[in-house]
Amino acid sequence: MLKIYNTLTQKKEPFKPIHPGVVDMYVCGPTVYNYIHVGNARSIIAFDTVRRYFEYLGYHVNYVSNFTDVDDKMIREAHQEHTTVPKLADKYIKVFYQDIDALNVQRATKNPRATHNIPDIINFIKVLVKKGFAYESNGSVYYRVKKFPTYGALAHESLDSLESGASQHVTSKELAQKENPLDFALWKKAKPGEIHWQSPWGPGRPGWHIECSVMATKYLGDTIDIHGGGEDLAFPHHENERAQSEAKTGKPFVHYWMHNGFVTIGKDNEKMSKSLHNFVMVHDLVKHVDPQVIRFLMSTTQYRRPIQYSDDSLKEASSNLNKLRAAYNNLNYRLKGAEPGLDSDVQQKVEQIKDHFKSAMNDDFNVQNGIAEVYKLAKLGNVYVSQSKVTKDTVELLLHELVTLSSIFGIKYQAPKLNDDKIKALIQKRADARKHRNFKLSDQIRDDLKAKGIILEDTPQGTRFRRE
Structure with missing residues (x-):
């Protein structure tokens, strides 16, 4: 049985979907004012791996991940780039898709944008105001934290300690508008010249937290199976989402809260973030590092653990990935010419x-132990194809399972492509074999090349080749 660590209860719990055979999953997406960095990619890859495992188990996954396309950062960046907030968002959403495609991340079922859901956001806030969970103040609307009795449960902090901490970070101007320093903005009054929408409280824009509550419940329902994101989002973002959503619907918002660990960098293992200026942009990194290596590094570390990003960690990931690629190539090479039949001993070992x-992955997606089993499968394949005779069904079984299990980690295999020098070397090897009347080897080289799309043509002037 699959068990998931729930941040809310701080324990692993058996996974029981709301709807049999279906997983409704919401993962917080990026604020699209810049390129994503490796730290952002960690969360994206971690939850893509979770999604892929659910699909491997036979679940249908409704996967929603938002774009925050209006906030203070968006407004500042648009001003600096001499463009509008919508155009800035369009630019970086396009690049976001390029980057996640390079990392072999499956597209979400839906990527809603905050600005495309303004009427729903306004209506959501209206309900909270009507119920007394929110209040208008000088054109902005704030959530009344003290009215929500379990506020702080996700952060595992008391209301008093959170309130004390918040008071140190709120300006006197903000405090004058709030009933409590912990109260957070649902609707922010627009400053002169800022992008805004009309509302019952005047021109403004949504706060950050409200958009996720609205889009999660709109596209997945009042109660969802899983809500994911980086561990830094547990408080205040997810705490605020929980408070808003449950205040409006009167129902539990999320059954399983999942949070991934940080990517750290440097000798001091600092969290990678834009605010610390220690980040590496995915858009730049994929230009000189195999995206599959980046993906492999991120997807083979259990999602709650931190990842140390460095040249050494990338080299280790590359080495381990190449071991799997070599096994895939070895199996492909022996597929042609394999005899009919299935080796029952190998079949049993594969099972x-x-x-x-599955036992490893069912333990809160323990990918480290999971990938160890894939290495065992690769080794089994290498040992089997080293035999003088192999059977086709056995090789196909090994190939199928290697590809299937690897795909959960986002690994893609490609049959090796031969360059002209390698082809010429094989043609010479074939010519030498024919000279020594080793026609079996000669025919094998010809057939192997044909399987790779290379056709040999023997002419009076020598052997030529062409690609199919």
Whole structure:
């Protein structure tokens, strides 16, 4: 049985979906004012891996991840780039898709944008005001935290300690507008010249927290199975989402709260973030590092653990990925010319590996133990194809399971492509084999090349080749 660590209860709990065979999952997406960095990519990849495992188990996953396309950062960046907030968002959403495609991240079922859901946001806030959970103050609307009795449960902090901490970070001007320093903005009054929408409280724009509550409940329902994001979002963002949503609907908002660990960098293991200016942009990194290596590094570390990003960690990921690629190539190479039949001993070992793989992944997506089973499968394949005779069904079984299990980690395999020098070397090897009347080797080289799309043509002037 699959168990998930729930941040709210701080324990692993058996996964029981709301709707049998379906997983409704919401993951906080980026604020699209710049490129995503490796730290952002960690969360994206972690939850894509979770999603892929659910699909491997046979679930249909409704995966929603938002774009925050209006906030203070968007407004500042648009001003600096001499453009509008919508145009800035369009620019970076396009690049976001390019970057996640490079990392082999599956597209979300839906990527809603905050600015495309303004009427729903306003209506949501109206309900909170009517119920007494929110109040208008000088053109802005704030959530009344003290009215929500379990506020702080996700952060595992008391209301008093949170209130004390908040008071140190709120300006006197903000405090004058709020009933409590912890109260947070649902609707922000627009400053002169800022992008805004009309509302019952005057021109303004939504606060950051409200958009996720609105889009999660709009597209997935009042109660959802899983809500994910980086561990820095647990408080205040997810705490505020929970308070807003449950105040409006009167129902539990999320059954399983999942939070991934940070990416750290440097000798002091600092959290990678734009605010610390220690980030590496994915858009730049994929230009000189194989995106599959980046993906492999991120997807083979259990999602709650931190990842140390460095040249050494990338080299280790590359080395381990190449071991799997080599096994895939070895199996492909022996597929042609394999005899009919299935090796029952190998089949039994494959089933054992699959069982151990599922046991690992069912333990809160323990990908480290999961990928260890994939390595075992690769080793089994390498040992099998080293035999003088192999059977086609056995090789196909090994290939299928290697590809299937690897795909959960986002690994894609491609049959090796031969360059002209390698082809010429094989043609010479074939010519030498024919000279020594080793026609079996000669025919094998010809057939292997044909399987790779290379056609040999023997002419009086020598052997030529062409690609199909």
